[in-house]
Amino acid sequence: MLTISQLAAYAGVTVRAVRHYHQIGLLPEPERDASGYRRYSAGAVVSLIRIRILANAGVPLSQIGQMLEADASTFAAAVEEIDRQLGDEIARLEASRKQIAQLAAGDRLALAPEVTTYLDRLRDIGVSERVVAGERDSWILMSARWPDRVREWMPDKIAQLDDPQLIRLYRILSEIFESDSGDDAGLVEAADILASLAEQAYRSGEIDLGEVAQDDLPFDLLDALAVEADPRVKRLLGLMRERGWDGLARLERLAEPPT
Amino acid sequence: MLTISQLAAYAGVTVRAVRHYHQIGLLPEPERDASGYRRYSAGAVVSLIRIRILANAGVPLSQIGQMLEADASTFAAAVEEIDRQLGDEIARLEASRKQIAQLAAGDRLALAPEVTTYLDRLRDIGVSERVVAGERDSWILMSARWPDRVREWMPDKIAQLDDPQLIRLYRILSEIFESDSGDDAGLVEAADILASLAEQAYRSGEIDLGEVAQDDLPFDLLDALAVEADPRVKRLLGLMRERGWDGLARLERLAEPPT
DNA sequence: CTTGACCTTGACGCTGCGTCAACCCTCCAT
């Protein structure tokens, strides 16, 4: 007759585990001796080992009972099912691992390499860190909504950074938001350039966001994000509206421009 | 200003998850509106997405907070640590998968193929299912204690099954335990053969279990298991003691045999 | 008799939320 700790030791498990198996009815409770101690037969060791073999193989405890009683074909089916689940779990972890590898490699926050390239180009141009940070957050939002589309857009976006007008715009914005002054003249110039760029894009029919245009919520969100980052953006939005454009992240024509 | 469900939708998580992040202090609680509703800024969406990126990569929630604040090198170190843990977890699951594949392939209960071969040979010889089951349980115990040694022993064990004496022994035991009679003559003959075999093994110095001899507990257990399976084994043990041997699974000389 | 090692039951902790329950708020149609 064995005590619970002897039983556990033979099977290579903890005493707590044995009691747990009793609780969930996986291992039958043995007789008690005069003092209330559980006393186990040798057969219990075999039962416990069989349980552990299945548990070590990744079988959930809740299924082990049935499996130990099952016939060969039922057993095989159950095994196959378990194997499938293990495979899924492994695949999930592998995916996590790839993700985390990208985290380590990428700029900082799992932005596609194309995007980090874009951000680096902005820095090269002389855009301030605050503005770059704003851009980064915007692209985080965009990437969350359209993970694949973003990568398609980036080449164009990067190419556009050669446009002197755009460079000028970013530099003005950097200057404005780096200072604490209420430099309205700068904002006005920025608005002028933005309107001009929007006009060009509009004429060349470049504003074709396809399905993306369907839900404009994220764009409102992007604008809100910009306003949060610096309230002066609100003034910029106002200036754009005066010029016939609504929004900032996605400019929308309000009316025909004054001819 | 966003409601909690809008925030959750933007980040692709459930409302419950957001509240959970608040609870554990991972995401700061926003201001409430007049009616007590949480109202979120656009920045919260970015924060939440950043959290999910790390969580999806397998980072435990408890570490995400620190990681988001960490500098590049700390971040990299943390990433490496996480990656290591993911690797361990994957390795564990892979091991489980192998185990379960063996379960499906093997006889029934993760006995090494050598052992199932041995059990099959017993059946060929005409050993009854009850006795084979007893052998199987014994080998389950042995395999749990010395997983590797068992495989080394099996070739010898299998070879010994060619010994006519041993075959006779097994057949007698099968007959006895298959019937309900108190056939003492059979037990006596079994004891005689056992003693004879033990004598041979003893003389040829074959009883060298090495380190295994150190702890004899499992052998007591094996004997107990046999007695549980059939109380008549107790009588057999008594007969063996009369012949100068103690135990059954491992015979131990009590005294010099009568010359 | 004491001491230390074991035994007992009961209950909380961990992870990351899912899922009621019970109730309040808002908005739209009647």
Next chain:
DNA sequence: ATGGAGGGTTGACGCAGCGTCAAGGTCAAG
């Protein structure tokens, strides 16, 4: 004005598989 749908709020249990106290009773040895 009212009622119902569809939000929101806190609180609490459940899940898997035990680990880990807590607060005792028991056993074997010195």
